[in-house]
Amino acid sequence: ATTTSEPAATTAPGQDDGTHLDAVGALVLRRLLLADPVAQSKWLSGKPIADPVREQAVVDEAVSLARQEGVDPDLVTRVVRSQISASKVVQRGLITSWTHDPASAPTTAPDLATIRPQLDAIDTDLVAAIGAAQATAHDPRCAHLVVAERKRLSAGLDSLHRKGVRDALSGFCTA
Ligand SMILES: C=C(O[C@@H]1C=C(C(=O)O)C=C[C@H]1O)C(=O)O
Numbered sequence: 001a002t003t004t005s006e007p008a009a010t011t012a013p014g015q016d017d018g019t020h021l022d023a024v025g026a027l028v029l030r031r032l033l034l035a036d037p038v039a040q041s042k043w044l045s046g047k048p049i050a051d052p053v054r055e056q057a058v059v060d061e062a063v064s065l066a067r068q069e070g071v072d073p074d075l076v077t078r079v080v081r082s083q084i085s086a087s088k089v090v091q092r093g094l095i096t097s098w099t100h101d102p103a104s105a106p107t108t109a110p111d112l113a114t115i116r117p118q119l120d121a122i123d124t125d126l127v128a129a130i131g132a133a134q135a136t137a138h139d140p141r142c143a144h145l146v147v148a149e150r151k152r153l154s155a156g157l158d159s160l161h162r163k164g165v166r167d168a169l170s171g172f173c174t175a
Pocket residue numbers: 038049050051052054055058083084085087088116119
């Protein structure tokens with residue numbers, strides 16, 4: 001289908017407009033919000049924000065799923081790497097603010113081992129959602145569509161999480 005045959009801006013927010021970006025966006029936001037409990041757990045455990053071994057495992061798992069499902073592995077690699085960068089941006093921002101204002105820091109946190117399976121489940125769904133949306137990644141209007149999705153997702157978020165959403169969606173468009 002050509003993009004010019006699509007109805008222009010007649011769909012409500014969150015409703016499928018044929019781009020399938022809304023499903024990607026919802027998963028991206030859910031994944032990014034898990035950066036908060038991850039940061040809390042790392043603040044209390046003293047573990048570093050970045051875990052390169054875990055990052056590689058996350059990417060490898062997503063790429064393997066992508067190949068099984070016939071989803072573009074390069075697109076999946078780009079999008080998943082953007083999710084990891086975005087998570088670290090949010091974690092760094094939170095930990096920096098807790099360092100400067102220790103009274104605001106968390107005193108309890110979930111175990112990282114309980115959060116990672118939630119990230120894995122989101123990543124499984126994300127690979128499928130990327131597959132459904134892969135034509136949009138190559139659409140000349142991709143950047144414009146991503147901005148619209150980002151604005152929808154950002155409503156109600158603070159500036160740190162808005163920056164996270166921007167980073168998280170930055171790997172999606174091909175060109
Ligand atoms: C979320 C975490 O923090 C970072 C971000 C990761 C991710 O987004 O999947 C993976 C490893 C870490 O570099 C984590 O440690 O699980």
